[in-house]
Amino acid sequence: MASLRLLFSSLLFTIFCLQLLFLSPTLSTSRRVLHNHVTDQNEAAFRVALTHVDSGKNMTKFERLQLGVKRGNLRLERLINNMMASLSVESSSQVTSPVHAGNGEFLMNLAIGTPPETYSAIMDTGSDLIWTQCKPCTKCFDAPTPVFDPKKSSSFSKVSCSNSLCKALPTSDCGSDGCEYLYSYGDYSSTQGILATETFMFDKVSVPSVGFGCGEDNEGNGFNQGAGLVGLGRGPLSLVSQLKKSTFSYCLTSINDDTSSGNPSSTLVMGSLESQIANDSVFTTPLIKNPSQPSFYYLSLQGISVGNVDLPIKKSTFAINSDGTGGVIIDSGTTITYLEESAFNMVKKEFVSQTNLNVDNSGSTGLDLCFELPSDDGSGEMSIEIPKLVFHFDGASLDLPGENYMIGDTNAGVACLAMGGSSGISIFGNIQQQNMMVVHDLEKETLSFIPTKCDQL
16 A cells, blocks of 8 residues: 555654654655745846744644634635625626635735835735725724825825726726725625725835725725735736736745744745756646636646545546536635545545544544544654555646645644545645645646745745
8 A cells, every 4th residue: 555654753842743754755855955946037036935824823733724724614615605606696697706715824024105014914826906904994904014004105096997907806986086996705805995006015126006905994804814915816906917927936834833933934936936956846737717717726636546546536526617616726825625525535435444543533623534543652653654645637646745634633642634525616725735836837827836845945
């Protein structure tokens, strides 16, 4: 049986975590130290540090996973509900608008205005609009940074109703202040205000005339970690499109126990990426489009293997349906992977069959499949074997490191599969993407996975 060995040492870790010792992983980053850097010749390319929304909360790795799963379940549920509502409206010949994911799991620091004011904003690959809370604010949520005051910036400018950015909004109106917008998300949150342009600063790179929403009425949950949101979706309003970048990438570090020493930041790269790697280290698959949901990055998932078993999943299981439902998106803002229910049940059944551990049926973890860890034999070490997990995308078979799908907690005495079931859409989550440079090439319409030690970038 193709398997990985899960190794735990209670002598080495004081806050209950699991360390993985890979037997024969295709994508073991322990075998390759990759030195990715922004191409020197491309002065417009820049990096931004990303911070997990739960950083600094003194939580164990497993506790962070559980919080992320709760947020992910809500995100998934509301995405599906909004898609179904959109289909219902479409069948009645009323006007419909695409669904946007909203909120997310990673924050990026930026500065807005002249002189610049520093803010933290949620990075979201599932939506397009860039926005922050603005004065005068009729309804604003509590945020760790002040509300932006456009009157204090000399570079602030309102967008006219004839501007192409205004026309790209799913819902807009022409008022006395110019282009007025309403932008809604899959979790029922929304931002409403005026569309404007402003100078944004990312790290030390200043970018003038970025179109953004100056939100004066912002409602819902999920945004209070930051002062707004930066959309990285495929639409014309996103940061990627406005900067006319053909490529952007991110590299997410492993979720770890959050101690007083903190965690290394993840990285977002806007622009071309040069990688000093061998060709066999890049796994590339096409990006496909769903006209009903143009903001999302869809992948063609053709099958899944557990151990040496190719699961008998119908290819139509992960296809985009004629009504716009279905398909598989890759998402930085969802913690675990969600698979169409029939496929997930096959994955779960095969893991149970191939893992020589008792299933934990307590339901206390919030995850669908957990195993009971064996008792410590007194040696200070504990190891278990788990089957390998491979996602077969079109043109690329992604053999995941064990830490990207099995998370353990000795305090709870369980190891859990970081996956769940879904109905209506499948999502490849950020746990499965950790320690990979995920490169979105919008010109070639491809997505590449490059095994990378993201904490060493």
